[in-house]
Amino acid sequence: MPLSKTRTSFYRRLYVAHLIDAGLAVSVPAIVELSGMPRRTAQDTLAALAELDIHCEFEQAQGERHQIGRYVIRDWGPISSTWVNDHAEEIASALGYPLPRP
Numbered sequence: 001m002p003l004s005k006t007r008t009s010f011y012r013r014l015y016v017a018h019l020i021d022a023g024l025a026v027s028v029p030a031i032v033e034l035s036g037m038p039r040r041t042a043q044d045t046l047a048a049l050a051e052l053d054i055h056c057e058f059e060q061a062q063g064e065r066h067q068i069g070r071y072v073i074r075d076w077g078p079i080s081s082t083w084v085n086d087h088a089e090e091i092a093s094a095l096g097y098p099l100p101r102p
Helices: 005-021 028-035 041-052 081-086 088-095
Strands: 055-060 067-073
Touching: 005 028, 005 041, 005 067, 005 081, 005 088, 028 041, 041 055, 081 088
Parallel strands: none
Antiparallel strands: 055 067
C-alpha cells in the first residue's frame, strides 16, 4: 500500500534528522547524495523539522565564513531518536531511498 503524503512527509523528516544525528549527512549536499532526494526537498525538509519540535541548527565551523559548517540535532522533542534509529532502514525503504550506511 502506498504511503500517504502526510506519512511520506513525516518519514522524510525523521529520516533526515536521523542522517544528521548519526553524522552520516550533516550538509544539504550530503543529504542529497545519501538519499537521492532533490536539493530543494532536502532544504525544505530541514526547514520543516521544527514543525515536529526537532531542534536542528546549523553550526558554523570555527574560523570559517560563507556557511561552512554542519547541521546538528540539538533536541528530538517528542520524537524518540532511539525508535527512529532502530527503524531507519524501514523508513528509508518505505521512501524508496537507499539504505543508510554508517
